[in-house]
Amino acid sequence: MAKTILKSVLHQGNLCDILISNKRFAKIGGLTPKDFEKAKVVDCSGLAILPPFYNGHCHAAMTLLRGYADDMPLQEWLQNHIWPFEGKMKPKDIEIGSRLAVLEMIKSGTVFFADMYWHREQTMKVVKEMGIRATIGVTFAEGLVSEEAIDANFKFVQDHRFESDRVKLAVMPHSPYMVGEKLFKRCVKVARQEEMILHTHLAETKKEVLDCKKANGCTPVELMDRYGVLGGDFVAAHCVHLSKSDMELMADSSSAIILNPCSNLKLNSGIPKIPQLLDAGILLGIGTDGASSNNNLDMHEDMKFAALLAKASGRADTLPADEVLKMASFNTAVAYGVEGGLVKEGFLADAILVDLKNERLNPCHNLVSNWVYGADSSAIHSVICNGEFVMENRHVDGEEDIVREAELCAKRLA
Incomplete structure (x- = not known):
């Protein structure tokens, strides 16, 4: 031994x-x-x-888009710049971008990341070769892929393809606005059958919340509750715009939230209500989001920003140093079922x-x-x-x- x-x-x-x-x-x-x-x-x-750090939400291969399109609102950024660029990316490009991401994460103290992107086989290969941990998402987004591709995604999940002791799969429907009720519920069913984490973007912008209320008569969190998503295996990214009742739903269901403060600030998505989230008793972790919206994968920066933003809207003693370090390490590990984050x-x-x-x-x-x-x-x-x-x-x-x-x-x- x-x-x-x-x-x-x-x-x-x-x-x-x-x-x-x-x-x-x-x-x-x-x-x-x-x-x-x-x-x-x-x-x-x-x-x-x-x-070390455990990065609870990122899009690793987007390192290739670092600085490509900056200083614009989220929807314009996505639809007019990011998605067209991504449409040109081949599997080998995903491998190259993911390798750069893992290098950057290692050099800034990160040993785990949760990744939502495409061509997951390439990212899994890189993680195995470079020696760290990851939960790699099988991503679902209606309108971007065919029905055949969606079925193939579920087969990939059910086969537990390419998993190892350091690399696990998760079911990752992109968001409530890109995945409808039928597919979302199918994601929930398969994730729970296979005992995998469910991860999605949730309540990132005011527009998302307003659109959801208009279309469904409820908030995105309430929609997740309606779909049966909430639970101890559910990890939601962002959650910038939550009501008090949303927070209660997340806390009561033991769902986890991954804060992405640097990305949220840069895209003008808003500031998460960290003191209220803490008071609600929700398990909070931290992530960087992608390098095209942050623009790095340095968890240390997001950790410090989380602490400062919590103090700005709370008190000077809100989220002290030892607690925010725990949030960026142990809490995120717990959210993803990794027995790490403490020496x-x-x-x-x-x-x-x-x-x-x-x-x-x-x-x-x-x-x-x-x-x-x-x-x-x-x-x-x-x-x-x-x-x-x-x-x-x-x-x-x-x-x-x-x-x-x-x-x-x-x-x-x-």
């Missing part, structure tokens, strides 16, 4: 040795000479261990190592506060996923080739 020992690492204010065995944190402190036998020992002097015995061995000499972590009165409010990805020294280093001393294998190939691909598509 492969073992790794992180020697002399700072954990919760104390220097200790940490044993990783069987892809999990086996011991934190109290190691014996027997634990060191046949173990790979990594000197972590000057480094602290923290939970704790028995949990999956996912972590980041930060450089305590980094200027943004000094002086270090409080490491977590420094990490949330003061630092950025430049402080990350190494990244561990599933007990393996996916970035060591700020380097990811093949990163130069990944960037070069993505640059050439984007120029060809533009």
Whole structure:
């Protein structure tokens, strides 16, 4: 059994040795000479261990559209720019864009992402090769694909194609405005038969809410309740425009919400009511959305924005540093059924190592506060996923080739 020992690492204010065995944190402190036998020992002097990020909502291959169309409303952005560009993308382009996305996520401390996009086989391949985790969506959107393609999507789900211990499938109807009642209910039925996560965009804009009320006589959340979607396996992205009763429905059903504050601000979609969502007791995670609307996949930025926006509409003590870090790590892991997000015995061995000499972590009165409010990805020294280093001393294998190939691909598509 492969073992790794992180020697002399700072954990919760104390220097200790940490044993990783069987892809999990086996011991934190109290190691014996027997634990060191046949173990790979990594000197972590000057480094602290923290939970990594779990990106609860993104569109990975959209890294190829970074900066392609900016500074315009959501519907104009989608219909006149993004969708025409995406129509030219082939499976190999999805692979190239996803590889760039995973590189960016690793270098900014993310070890898991939930992806809603097309040609999911390509993204699954990249995730497996680059060593992190993902929940990859089988995406449904009426009007964009044929009935035959929809049936093929359900077959893909039911066969659990290309899944592994690090890569899982989820059923992802795009949104209530792109998936009708019949197909949405079919998605719910199949997801629950296969014990998979259900994920969709929900109440992202005021227009979406107004259109839903006009067409259905209810809010998007109420529509999801009507369709039987809400539940502990349902994860909704955005949820910017929720009423008090919407929040109660989400909380009472144990549904989860993934906040995407940077994307929402950039697209002028609105500001999520974070204090009220917290008060309602809803499980809240954080995501980046796509790199074409953020314009990066750096979870640290979305974590800090979530904390600041919560304070702006709440109080100075709303969503403190330790809680927003938990939201960006443990909460999102819980939403997707991943036993990670905490550096704790028995949990999956996912972590980041930060450089305590980094200027943004000094002086270090409080490491977590420094990490949330003061630092950025430049402080990350190494990244561990599933007990393996996916970035060591700020380097990811093949990163130069990944960037070069993505640059050439984007120029060809533009």
